[in-house]
Amino acid sequence: MINRKRFLTVVLALLVFLAVVPSFAQDVTEVKVWIAFTDARLDWARERAAEFNEMFPQYNVTIEGYDNYEVLFSATNLAFEQGTNPAIVQYFEAATQDARDANFNGVPHFKSIAEAFGDRTEINGLPVDLTNFVEPVANYYTLDGSFTSMPWNTSSAIMFSNQAIFDAAGIEIPTTWEEVEAACAVIMALESAPANCITWPNHGWFFEQSLAQQGADFVNNGNGREARATETLIASEAAVAYVSWWKNLQDMGYYVYTGVQRDWGGTYNAFIAQDVAMLVYSSSDTTALTNDGADAGFTVTASFMPYNQETGYVGNLIGGASLWLANGLSTEVEDGALTFMLFLTNAQNDASWHQFTGYIPVTNAGLELLQAEGWYDESPNSLVASEQLANSEQTSATAGAIVGAFPQIRNFVTDAIEKVLVNGADVTEALTEAQTLANEALTEYNLLNAE
Amino acid sequence: MISTDTINLISTLIPAIIGAIYLAILFIQLNHSPILGAVIGAGAGAFGAMFFMVPLSYCTFEPTRKPIDVYFGVFLITIGTLASLGIARSASLFFFSGQPRSLIANQSSTGTFKGWLMPWLLLAPTLVILALFLYYPAIDTFRLSTLLARLGTSKTIFICVDNFTRLLQPENITIQTVLFVIIALQLLISSRSTFKDNDSTWAQIFRYSLIVTSTFFFFFVVLALLLTDSYYRVVITTFALSVAIVVFSLTMALGIATMAYQPIKGGNIYRTLLIWPYAISPPVAGIIFFIIFNNTGGIANNIIQLLGGEGFDWKDTTLAPLTIILASVWKALGFSILFYIAGLQNVPKDLLEAASIDGANAWQRFMRITIPMLSPITFFLIITNISYAFFDIFGTIDFLTGGSGGTSTMIYEIYNLGIRNNDLGKASAQSLVLFVLVIGITYLQFRTTGRRVSYGA
Numbered sequence: 001m002i003n004r005k006r007f008l009t010v011v012l013a014l015l016v017f018l019a020v021v022p023s024f025a026q027d028v029t030e031v032k033v034w035i036a037f038t039d040a041r042l043d044w045a046r047e048r049a050a051e052f053n054e055m056f057p058q059y060n061v062t063i064e065g066y067d068n069y070e071v072l073f074s075a076t077n078l079a080f081e082q083g084t085n086p087a088i089v090q091y092f093e094a095a096t097q098d099a100r101d102a103n104f105n106g107v108p109h110f111k112s113i114a115e116a117f118g119d120r121t122e123i124n125g126l127p128v129d130l131t132n133f134v135e136p137v138a139n140y141y142t143l144d145g146s147f148t149s150m151p152w153n154t155s156s157a158i159m160f161s162n163q164a165i166f167d168a169a170g171i172e173i174p175t176t177w178e179e180v181e182a183a184c185a186v187i188m189a190l191e192s193a194p195a196n197c198i199t200w201p202n203h204g205w206f207f208e209q210s211l212a213q214q215g216a217d218f219v220n221n222g223n224g225r226e227a228r229a230t231e232t233l234i235a236s237e238a239a240v241a242y243v244s245w246w247k248n249l250q251d252m253g254y255y256v257y258t259g260v261q262r263d264w265g266g267t268y269n270a271f272i273a274q275d276v277a278m279l280v281y282s283s284s285d286t287t288a289l290t291n292d293g294a295d296a297g298f299t300v301t302a303s304f305m306p307y308n309q310e311t312g313y314v315g316n317l318i319g320g321a322s323l324w325l326a327n328g329l330s331t332e333v334e335d336g337a338l339t340f341m342l343f344l345t346n347a348q349n350d351a352s353w354h355q356f357t358g359y360i361p362v363t364n365a366g367l368e369l370l371q372a373e374g375w376y377d378e379s380p381n382s383l384v385a386s387e388q389l390a391n392s393e394q395t396s397a398t399a400g401a402i403v404g405a406f407p408q409i410r411n412f413v414t415d416a417i418e419k420v421l422v423n424g425a426d427v428t429e430a431l432t433e434a435q436t437l438a439n440e441a442l443t444e445y446n447l448l449n450a451e
Numbered sequence: 452m453i454s455t456d457t458i459n460l461i462s463t464l465i466p467a468i469i470g471a472i473y474l475a476i477l478f479i480q481l482n483h484s485p486i487l488g489a490v491i492g493a494g495a496g497a498f499g500a501m502f503f504m505v506p507l508s509y510c511t512f513e514p515t516r517k518p519i520d521v522y523f524g525v526f527l528i529t530i531g532t533l534a535s536l537g538i539a540r541s542a543s544l545f546f547f548s549g550q551p552r553s554l555i556a557n558q559s560s561t562g563t564f565k566g567w568l569m570p571w572l573l574l575a576p577t578l579v580i581l582a583l584f585l586y587y588p589a590i591d592t593f594r595l596s597t598l599l600a601r602l603g604t605s606k607t608i609f610i611c612v613d614n615f616t617r618l619l620q621p622e623n624i625t626i627q628t629v630l631f632v633i634i635a636l637q638l639l640i641s642s643r644s645t646f647k648d649n650d651s652t653w654a655q656i657f658r659y660s661l662i663v664t665s666t667f668f669f670f671f672v673v674l675a676l677l678l679t680d681s682y683y684r685v686v687i688t689t690f691a692l693s694v695a696i697v698v699f700s701l702t703m704a705l706g707i708a709t710m711a712y713q714p715i716k717g718g719n720i721y722r723t724l725l726i727w728p729y730a731i732s733p734p735v736a737g738i739i740f741f742i743i744f745n746n747t748g749g750i751a752n753n754i755i756q757l758l759g760g761e762g763f764d765w766k767d768t769t770l771a772p773l774t775i776i777l778a779s780v781w782k783a784l785g786f787s788i789l790f791y792i793a794g795l796q797n798v799p800k801d802l803l804e805a806a807s808i809d810g811a812n813a814w815q816r817f818m819r820i821t822i823p824m825l826s827p828i829t830f831f832l833i834i835t836n837i838s839y840a841f842f843d844i845f846g847t848i849d850f851l852t853g854g855s856g857g858t859s860t861m862i863y864e865i866y867n868l869g870i871r872n873n874d875l876g877k878a879s880a881q882s883l884v885l886f887v888l889v890i891g892i893t894y895l896q897f898r899t900t901g902r903r904v905s906y907g908a
Contacts, residue, residue, distance in 0.1 A: 070870055102604065106606075140598075256746070256747060258747050259765065259766020259767075267747070270748055276747075317703055407872065423768075442603075445872075449603075
């Protein structure tokens with residue numbers, strides 16, 4: 001008898017508990033964020049989310065990390081089909097057009113943040129000021145006159161040099177292609193010469209950077225910014241010049257190809273192991289490269305990415321990723337997502353993110369805070385990417401290409417370059433073939449996505 | 452000009468007539484009514500012809516289509532008809548040959564279900580899962596393969612068989628190449644009769660290797676003619692890597708298992724350590740071997756340089772595939788060793804002792820008793836290793852070479868197309884090609900090696 005009574009009491013207590021708990025829980029708005037980091041950068045983001053949740057107890061921001069952008073893209077598409085999509089998704093810059101076009105039965109996955117902000121000047125006490133973003137960043141993510149996605153991790157391609165080798169050679173760090181060759185001639189003649197002079201990953205991004213430097217668009221229709229791009233310009237004069245110079249560097253024994261496309265790890269290790277004197281790389285790893293170089297016993301000096309002296313310097317473009325706001329969220333969730341975006345890009349977090357990684361500060365406020373703190377005096381390498389972008393002319397070429405199937409087009413470019421570097425294919429032929437394939441992929445993409 | 456409808460009708464009628472004649476003859480041989488056979492045959496032939504064409508709504512024969520599409524349509528009709536008639540033939544033999552049927556278990560035998568409900572009920576969970584997660588996606592692959600479809604948009608465009616025909620390049624076919632095919636075919640046929648009646652071991656080995664070589668030769672000549680150069684290269688790489696992986700991993704596994712099977716001190720620890728790499732996932736195997744075989748800062752080159760050598764370019768077209776083979780064999784070895792050790796324990800001791808008394812030396816005992824007794828396991832391992840080499844090594848490839856240096860295989864291409872490039876239509880088409888190839892290989896396996904397998908007793 002007693003047992004039964006006790007049992008009933010427990011059941012009753014449980015029922016009351018279950019009835020009450022959700023009513024508490026309903027007060028907290030869940031904001032799901034999916035990003036493509038699984039390393040320390042995910043931890044950094046989660047720490048910020050925890051701070052945010054403490055500041056704004058009405059929200060519960062949870063961050064989930066995915067292995068890479070491709071996996072994240074697949075997962076996001078499925079989630080939208082099933083109606084279990086997150087509020088914020090991170091996409092890399094090359095997937096900008098793909099993200100804009102992504103839809104399920106005609107309903108777009110994402111909406112522009114400018115539209116979501118409307119004419120509000122603050123949300124939950126955080127100021128809304130889209131003019132605060134540094135120019136190259138704002139230019140990249142402003143599409144058809146509207147700020148589309150929230151900039152977050154942003155970098156540029158810069159060069160890292162082994163100062164010890166340059167001191168031994170008694171030469172300055174080169175700024176042009178010609179100077180790179182001259183510097184390599186001196187370095188490779190050293191008694192303590194490294195195995196090779198220079199390397200960088202065979203990644204489509206460096207190809208795009210070089211086109212921008214020479215003022216050449218990557219796709220037609222004003223680099224895809226005036227109207228939807230319909231053709232790629234992969235085999236342009238600027239492209240042939242860049243890949244020919246690259247091949248020439250390899251032929252002279254200066255450039256070393258690690259043999260794997262998109263090989264960030266192999267090239268990084270070659271530089272830290274002092275197998276090469278120069279590394280063209282993403283500024284996103286400035287902090288790590290500088291520290292690892294110091295640990296390996298040499299000073300790392302960052303400088304602008306070398307350019308073609310024949311065409312002169314026009315400018316570099318950004319890389320990295322931005323945060324996309326899901327379409328069709330309830331007002332509470334959307335405001336929560338927007339608040340978190342504003343929080344993540346406030347001056348303090350912008351600066352902390354930069355110091356932690358090497359991604360450039362995306363806001364002027366962040367940049368000013370870092371300058372005021374004297375950060376750049378301590379670590380001059382960290383300023384190089386920001387300065388390079390500030391030095392860039394703002395043209396369609398340096399704003400960056402907006403084109404569908406961009407990740408696929410990049411693969412055609414790196415395949416062509418590999419054919420040149422490994423199989424000795426003719427530069428113009430290889431690039432023309434890549435252009436044909438890329439145009440075909442783009443046509444198919446546009447058939448499915450253009451109105 | 453013949454209308455499209457007429458072409459469609461003819462494309463169904465011809466297979467139906469062929470089927471009718473074929474089964475009518477079969478029924479006469481079985482002493483049954485040829486008319487019944489003709490009716491069944493006509494139905495089967497028409498069904499086979501329509502099997503692919505109705506879902507495709509006969510798009511390959513539309514007037515605007517390229518000749519290659521028409522050929523592909525004829526090819527699909529032929530395949531469908533052959534498969535359908537094959538099934539009709541087996542079914543006819545089963546039902547009309549007059550011999551007692553043995554497919555349905557005898558009611559009185561123990562261990563069988565009395566009704567039909569219970570077994571289906573017990574099978575249901577498995578069947579539901581298979582249907583949802585295997586059969587439905589597999590069938591959907593057929594649908595996707597005829598579409599221009601990309602991840603990110605639900606809009607699709609029907610493009611008939613373009614995803615398949617873009618892999619084909621019939622311009623290669625000329626008079627000379629046709630002659631080449633005939634020579635290859637001739638070689639294949641004559642190899643089968645060479646030394647057919649010679650019983651000596653060496654003659655049989657010679658004959659067998661001749662058959663294998665000429666089969667491969669014929670196969671590759673045909674593929675080289677049909678496929679585009681880039682896809683041909685991928686197919687060749689796939690076969691070369693798979694054959695190398697299977698051969699090396701099985702011979703090494705047998706050798707190691709034979710040694711590890713010996714009763715030695717601490718043998719259990721030793722055996723466990725040998726099987727260990729099997730527990731590692733293919734991408735991790737790729738990463739481990741990348742750290743070793745890497746041009747900049749790799750362990751292998753570092754050691755070679757310490758010894759005064761130059762170091763190798765591990766990413767060139769000769770060495771890159773070898774590193775893939777090495778990594779894959781290393782990773783798969785444990786699985787085969789495990790099965791061989793288990794198999795060796797089941798080789799009857801009395802047989803070996805008897806042979807020993809008869810004066811057979813260790814090598815003879817191994818070749819004449821152990822290997823034949825292990826043949827069921829070898830057969831099983833060949834099948835599992837082939838499917839590993841075809842389907843599972845893309846993780847290793849991705850981390851070790853990223854497909855560079857001629858190491859891109861069919862499954863890796865599919866992964867790149869479907870996952871990296873979001874191109875679902877083309878990826879589906881290529882995965883169907885791979886699917887058909889693997890089914891074909893497995894079928895050949897069962898037809899050839901499968902018959903030689905001794906299951907003891």
